[in-house]
Amino acid sequence: MATASLVASMTSVGGAMANTNRTVGSLVDQVQVAAITPLSMQFFCAKNRSECASSGQGQVTMSPNLMAVLKQVNSHVNRTIRPERDTADVWELNPTSGDCEDYVLSKRSALIRQGVSAGALRVAYTHTRSGEPHAVLVVRTSDGDYVLDNLNNSIKTLRASGYNIRTISSPNPTQWTAG
Numbered sequence: 662m663a664t665a666s667l668v669a670s671m672t673s674v675g676g677a678m679a680n681t682n683r684t685v686g687s688l689v690d691q692v693q694v695a696a697i698t699p700l701s702m703q704f705f706c707a708k709n710r711s712e713c714a715s716s717g718q719g720q721v722t723m724s725p726n727l728m729a730v731l732k733q734v735n736s737h738v739n740r741t742i743r744p745e746r747d748t749a750d751v752w753e754l755n756p757t758s759g760d761c762e763d764y765v766l767s768k769r770s771a772l773i774r775q776g777v778s779a780g781a782l783r784v785a786y787t788h789t790r791s792g793e794p795h796a797v798l799v800v801r802t803s804d805g806d807y808v809l810d811n812l813n814n815s816i817k818t819l820r821a822s823g824y825n826i827r828t829i830s831s832p833n834p835t836q837w838t839a840g
Contacts, residue, residue, distance in 0.1 A: 785827075
């Protein structure tokens with residue numbers, strides 16, 4: 662039996678502790694790195710426990726019906742909430758105006774009500790093309806990850822979106838990992 666040694670060093674990555682791994686031999690390990698749950702998410706979950714319950718499968722089966730639901734919820738929430746910078750960074754559900762996190766939480770809630778597994782719905786942080794911090798909803802499916810974004814009514818694969826995920830919630834939205 663072949664053996665390999667794994668050498669890991671800790672590096673700070675945007676509020677997360679990341680493992681930088683090197684492998685010797687043919688052993689390849691995939692390491693999920695813990696990240697600090699955003700403080701505003703912690704406050705939101707403390708006020709809205711039912712919205713933050715982790716339940717269901719961590720991935721859903723992609724189908725034409727699921728894609729139709731994703732498109733309907735994405736466009737409905739994008740039309741319903743008026744974009745506005747959040748000066749206090751308070752995350753809200755279904756506000757009349759709000760920023761990207763408010764869109765994400767509203768879409769997540771609507772999809773759960775439509776029967777999509779909460780465990781497959783991930784809140785993720787990235788940066789826009791202009792470098793601004795930005796939150797999107799990532800849906801883990803059998804066909805890969807799809808992005809619901811308040812800057813675009815199209816549902817795109819994560820790869821097609823052009824986003825590089827910095828941090829993302831796990832199936833439990835109060836636990837996050839580095840992207």
